[in-house]
Amino acid sequence: MLLHSWLNLLRRLTLPPGFRGSHRRSQRLTDRVATPIEGLEARVLLTIDVDQPFPVPGGPMAQVSERFDADASYDLVTLSATGDLTVALNRGDGAWSSIQSMGLGLTSGVGLAAGRINADPFADLAIQSADQITIAVSNGAGEFSLTQTLTPALPGMLARSDGLPVGLTFGLFDQDLSTDLAVVVPGTNELLVYRGLSSGAFGTPTRYASGGVEPVAVVTGQFVGATAPDLAVAHSDGTITFFAGDGSIAQQRGQFPGGDASAGSHVLL
Secondary structure, eight states: OHHHHHHHHHHHHHSOHHHHHHHHHHHHHHHHHHSOOOOOOOOOOOOOOOSOOOOOTTOEEEEEEEOOBSSSSOEEEEEETTSOEEEEEEOSSSSEEEEEEEOOSOSOOOEEEEEOOSSSSSOEEEEEOSSOEEEEEEOSBSOEEEEEEEOOSSTTTTSOTTOOOOBOEEEOOBSSSSOEEEEEETTTTEEEEEOBOTTSOBOOOEEEEOSSSSEEEEEEEOOSSSSSOEEEEEETTSOEEEEEOOSBSOEEEEEEOOSOGGGTOOOOO
């Protein structure tokens, strides 16, 4: 035992420092290799398999997912650039129960929103084209009836100059229980808010200057902190303006300018 200790001391005193470090690393590596490696547990990875991909005549421009029939599954409606709808009803087991396309007599399609505008539980549609906004009510079986056409601007003003989709939104913007509708008019730099009527129709819009150049989308949410829903409007010039809900629709509250931080981008609320 004494001889073994003496030999170890002699080895530490005579071997170069780098060699001693390499020897220790080699010993640790040897010990690690000698230790049994724990095996991986068996795992099953889930994948999603699209059962029935389908084409959209005219090319897809916008999509919404909601319940358009009587079951609990979310369905899919796609608006084409030519103004037609493709309705895919979800069977609830990974496949579509039906897929059908229908023409609405529109010359174009630029935006689509889904919401409940009448007393039944089925989602309805607001379809924005370059010339008008069309309200289409669901019958609960994946079919829609056109109930109202809104023409708030000159032909072509409701489309973007770059041909990309436009965003519109439903919401409860005033103090009644009727669903309201907010849309943007890119050609006139306006935000329009339609009050919903108890009949399921929409009245004359309240018009606002959007606060930027070529508004392209509007969304609803609670951005300011009050209980009333607010609106955020995005523009092609890179700005976003906020309209704070006050129970009587909205009032413009601030702007988020485009650009980088060095240009002073900030939110004014």
